[in-house]
Amino acid sequence: MAHPDLDGPDAGAPDTACPTPGPWAFGNPTRVVFGIDSLARLPELVRGRSTVIVTFPEARSIGLTERLKALLGPTLLEIITDTQANPDVAELARLHDDFHARHAACALLVAVGGGSVIDTAKALAVTAPREPDADAPGHFAHLAKHLAIGTVFAPARAIPLIAVPTTAGTGSEVTGWATVWDRQAGRKYSLALAETWPEAALIDPTLALTLPVGPTLSSGLDALSHALESIWNANHNPVSDALAVSAAQQVMAVLPPLMKDTGNLSLRTGMSQAAVMAGLAFSNTRTALAHSISYPMTLEHGLPHGLACSFSLPLVLELAIGASPSRDRVLETIFGAPLASAPERLRAFIEGLGLSTRFSDHGVGPEAQRRMIADALQGVRGLNFLGRRKP
Template structure:
């Protein structure tokens, strides 16, 4: 089989790489999208110092899981007040980067509802205009800095939209582990588990190949070893750098495969049960590992390079890893009974991401 790998993002990894913002935006006007705590952490001031008069607009109220209610106001204000800027810089976690991806996609009339209508069709489209995007993640987990996808939530309607266009690939990703030093333990764990899920989902995936496997296996091995140590040593420059690189590798892996069943399950768990994304997409990993095992000989060989040849032992190892991070691994732990879990699993397997799962042709059951 011929393997193909495509990722157009100019990716720069290393301590202090945020300093390159200046040279990357010469003779451009820039809008910054970031999270509410960024100013208190000195990030906004630091970026202002790097960019000077080039920084013409700042959005610093991005909330977790960008919802259409807030995005509508932010989007339309952005295009009214900063529509002439050249580049958008997203500094933050997945929510900041996803928000920036939504903002850069311009509609004919500058209306957010125009964008929603295009997304609702589920078909690709060419936007009326689009901004250049630079992404600098402050958490090790999202992978959004090296992928084209953004998730937009509609909690009132209990649904989500997936935005992915050629122009929503960031032009540049700056992965600077220094930006992650102040992330608290709970967010460090949750985002790290998101990265683990990305890497595993890239393996039990119909779109997997030898090149995506290389990134995924390396990411899994690093996260399994590093994340438990990091939660007890948050100030370690070495561990922060290792997790940042592992999350980047996981992002590279699923940038070519998309996610699969665990993420499909997670959307309902977040929308209907309020489970944070990193936990929602990782608590079922032992279950999904069992559903993947035996579906495809090549995929089994790849999984066994990480976990060995004994499925029960592999699941136990993964479950013990999650428990060591205080993550519960049963649906019942999140208020979902057996009947609800089976219904959720059935629906998730039929979703777009669920169809990427190598076992999607087999009716999955919750043990």
């Protein structure tokens, strides 16, 4: 499906089998340590530093906090468990100020959880410089001001972070971004600093073995969305493409059987590997239109992130096909050629997992859908879609 707004630099590029590559760069400062039972390697990564762990409330009842205490021993200062899904500035302010007031000696944060926990830890890891009207050290209000206007700042304090994901999909363990919500203002912010990249991602697929079906689906589809969004993206490069193709193929092979056999360690391992590859891909490209559409779907319609950023993938694929020969070639390696039937096959794949791909089924009527897509194309992520903004 052609779209009048899609006329980026890739459009009309020569369709040769071996195009001359343009200049590109790929980098990621996070060391990835992957393996079954690799949680046991946490002390090796912590290296005796005074550590605060940030995790999810249920970590106590499933015995995870006891395991972490036993692993880190006296280097562990505290385990913070009162985190919330989709962290909001109001809640983060309390957590952030309390953490910095009590833990001046903390030399390392370890986030053990899904994307929300890792993003919470990233927000705890930095403080903004005090402004003249400051009334308390490390006051979150200063950080919130930067979040609201999207400025990059040199942190007054920056604590290194190790991310240990317990889901497979968010990719937050290998990116420098934290999504922070302001429900009162109806806005979504992105914390993005050099200091918020994890120094290491420790990925142990056994940690996802007890993940319920709902978060397994949501995080798995988030990974698929990250892979595809890095392909139809102005910032694509050969390395991100290679990672994204592998990741997308693996999610599409592994997620359906995993949904029927959530305790299968081999399938969990496949999903964890696909998720980190997708994360590495979009760590260099950022996301695009499907994620831009997802933010109002989460904020206004309460759809979990992974579902909100994937239900529209067939529609976005329709828009992407034919807009760029180089992108079509990469998409063909996932969906096969010709691409004409690919959106229908992707729709069948997603609906086969129980997620409707229709806006109306998520409470969005035709006029609201049209407006939402138009707004999303103008959003920061929407402008990444197919080179609508130069890298």
